[in-house]
Every structure is written in structure tokens, then in C-alpha cells.
Amino acid sequence: MVEHTCLVLNQSYEPLNVCLARRALGMIFSGKAEMLENGSGFIHTSSTVFPIPSVIKLAYLVKRPFPQPKLTRVEIFSRDHYTCQYCGKASNQLTLDHVMPRHQGGRHTWENLVSACSPCNRKKAGRTPEQAHMKLNQKPVRPSGSNYLNIPLQLVQLHYHWQKYLPEITH
Ligand SMILES: [Zn+2]
Known part of the structure; x- marks a missing residue:
């Protein structure tokens, strides 16, 4: 069978x-x-x-x-489908970007973390997307149960x- x-x-x-x-x-x-x-x-x-x-x-x-997904690099990358949230490129060499930089009060949360390729991360540096004139493809969210279904x-x-x-x- x-x-x-x-x-x-x-x-x-x-x-x-x-x-x-x-x-x-x-x-x-x-x-x-x-x-x-x-x-x-x-x-x-x-x-x-x-x-x-x-x-x-x-x-x-x-x-x-x-199970509640844990806030880890891999889980963030997976939520973002392994694509840079700024230029949209798929990559297996992503970095974690704090949308609101930590030194500007940004927190380490699902809502403030996105996947970024290294060129975009370098370009953005320690700035907010607005300050860097970069646009997020989508608003980062905490994965819900059914979205998270693998x-x-x-x-x-x-x-x-x-x-x-x-x-x-x-x-
Ligand atoms: Zn990028």
C-alpha cells in the first residue's frame, strides 16, 4: 500500500x-x-x-x-521564509536585524526582529528603517499556532x- x-x-x-x-x-x-x-x-x-x-x-x-516557538535566530529566519525582509532576497546566510536598533530602545522581540542579508544589515547599520531610507517588506509578528504549522x-x-x-x- x-x-x-x-x-x-x-x-x-x-x-x-x-x-x-x-x-x-x-x-x-x-x-x-x-x-x-x-x-x-x-x-x-x-x-x-x-x-x-x-x-x-x-x-x-x-x-x-x-509548542510556543522559541525566539531564536532559526525561528526568525523560518518565520521570514529565509528571505531578507528589506530586499526580499532568499539567502541561507542571513543576519538578525533589530528593526528599532537596541541602542535606540529597540527590544529583542518577535515584533522587532527580522531576517536581513548582510549587505542590507550593513547598509542599515544602527539606524531605524526610516533613518536608513529602507522599507520592511512586512511587519514582523509573533508566529501564531496555525501560521506556524510546518x-x-x-x-x-x-x-x-x-x-x-x-x-x-x-x-
Ligand atoms: Zn537584503
């Missing part, structure tokens, strides 16, 4: 994670989840045919399913059934 993957939604329709379809089937049979989408075909056994779930919804609400885009693209449940990934 091909290892189909299945998107798991909380009872509130919030995306939680991805599991193997066989595990999803087990959860449906035991009443822990219901199938929302059958996008992966059918399993034929000798006596019956089961649809292979591609999206399931839990029958109960999972509380705080996401599903590879390629996997989402393979499963068009998932896309309506994952607006923040596909739009």
Missing part, C-alpha cells in the same frame, strides 16, 4: 498536523475523527472497500497543540484537497 498522507484538523477546523492515512483510518474507525475529504482513492480488502482519507477532523478539541509546501501542492483548509500556506 502506498503511504498516503492525511491532513489532521482540530475539531475547530484548525490544521494540526499530517499523519499517515492508515493512522487516520484507525482514528476514524475508533470514532476519534471523521473524514472530511477522500482524495486518495480506496483501499480494497477481501470483503469491503474503504475510502482513503486525505483530510480528517478530530471529534474532540485538542488544546494548545503547538507542512512543506510541496506536500500541500500535491494535495489540492488540503488547500482550502490551509489558507495561510497557499495564499
Whole structure:
């Protein structure tokens, strides 16, 4: 049997994670989840045919399913999709930039930290974006639970059934 993957939604329709379809089937049979989408075909056994779930919804609400992401360089880079927030270039050699520089009272928070390539970081130096005449591509925010869901885009693209449940990934 091909290892189909299945998107798991909380009872509130919030995306939680991805599991193997066989595990999803087990959860449906035991009443822990219901199938929302059958996008992966059918399993034929000798006596019956089961649809292979591609999206399931839990029958109960999972509380705080996401560990709060820690404020680290890697988490900031990941939130910014490994792109410089000033020039928009993707890079694996990013630096951390305090939007409001620390010596001007800027804090070490999600809302004041962005990824910057080294040329942009050098250009900005110890100034605010306004002082340096540079513009942030977007306002830095603390990643929320569902934004933070770590599903590879390629996997989402393979499963068009998932896309309506994952607006923040596909739009
Ligand atoms: Zn840059």
C-alpha cells in the first residue's frame, strides 16, 4: 500500500498536523475523527472497500497543540521564509536585524526582529528603517499556532484537497 498522507484538523477546523492515512483510518474507525475529504482513492480488502482519507477532523478539541516557538535566530529566519525582509532576497546566510536598533530602545522581540542579508544589515547599520531610507517588506509578528504549522509546501501542492483548509500556506 502506498503511504498516503492525511491532513489532521482540530475539531475547530484548525490544521494540526499530517499523519499517515492508515493512522487516520484507525482514528476514524475508533470514532476519534471523521473524514472530511477522500482524495486518495480506496483501499480494497477481501470483503469491503474503504475510502482513503486525505483530510480528517478530530471529534474532540485538542488544546494548545503547538509548542510556543522559541525566539531564536532559526525561528526568525523560518518565520521570514529565509528571505531578507528589506530586499526580499532568499539567502541561507542571513543576519538578525533589530528593526528599532537596541541602542535606540529597540527590544529583542518577535515584533522587532527580522531576517536581513548582510549587505542590507550593513547598509542599515544602527539606524531605524526610516533613518536608513529602507522599507520592511512586512511587519514582523509573533508566529501564531496555525501560521506556524510546518507542512512543506510541496506536500500541500500535491494535495489540492488540503488547500482550502490551509489558507495561510497557499495564499
Ligand atoms: Zn537584503
